Amino acid sequence: MGQCNCRKNSPLTRALRQDCQELTDVERAIETVINQFHCYAVKGQKEYLTPNEMRELVVQKLPHLGKCVGPLEEKIECMGDPDEAKLEFGEYWDMMGDAAKGCRRK
């Protein structure tokens, strides 16, 4: 987990193959953020992160920015029953936005 390379099969890479144009740096960045979600969302088959998967992603992939996301264990507790809780892509994107905003304030 977190070590997979989903790039080959990502939707953007498929689109790129179709029109033969290079992705821009921003598009590649967006693709990286999407791919990490897919890599960690194993139980939910790329549809959602479980609380444990979310914890792993934040700890492993946001060592500098994790604190901008807010207290991690508190966030996980707010998700509810650990066996049922799901973090969907939109919420994940918002969480990355909190990290980005925290980074801008630094």
Place this chain on the structure above:
Amino acid sequence: MGQCNCRKNSPLTRALRQDCQELTDVERAIETVINQFHCYAVKGQKEYLTPNEMRELVVQKLPHLGKCVGPLEEKIECMGDPDEAKLEFGEYWDMMGDAAKGCRRK
């Protein structure tokens, strides 16, 4: 515009210098998305994009994903008076999220 390289002075790069650890691929991706905002947000001194700056960013930096953001001119019109309208960082992040969600649906 859009050609600047803000990386040297970005908050994340400063943090990196302090703790001497490499950024992860996700952190670097987040930094890229932030830096593009800063590069285009000239009039607002990195605080907001004007409608014209937003148009330039979408056209130049999201050639594959721009359509996932929705009709651009409609979005710009919704921002109101072109001389007054501002797209702040949180709204920009949400717009990039729309692009990411559109990309996942492809």
